[in-house]
Amino acid sequence: MTRPTPKEIKPIAQIAGITIDDEIAARISNSIGPAFEGFAAIAGTLPFDLEPALYPLAQTRKVSK
Numbered sequence: 001m002t003r004p005t006p007k008e009i010k011p012i013a014q015i016a017g018i019t020i021d022d023e024i025a026a027r028i029s030n031s032i033g034p035a036f037e038g039f040a041a042i043a044g045t046l047p048f049d050l051e052p053a054l055y056p057l058a059q060t061r062k063v064s065k
Contacts, residue, residue, distance in 0.1 A: 003033040
């Protein structure tokens with residue numbers, strides 16, 4: 001898990017349907033970078049799946065008792 005660069009943020013925003021310029025991409029990178037750095041020490045050690053695509057499945061699955 002590494003801090004995203006503005007070069008990586010621009011296409012991610014574009015895929016989401018948002019066009020941003022280089023200055024905004026740099027601001028986003030600077031604002032979320034510390035969170036990535038804070039979690040770097042435990043990256044890959046969390047005992048649960050963080051894949052957002054599975055969230056609706058996990059929330060709607062019926063558990064048998």
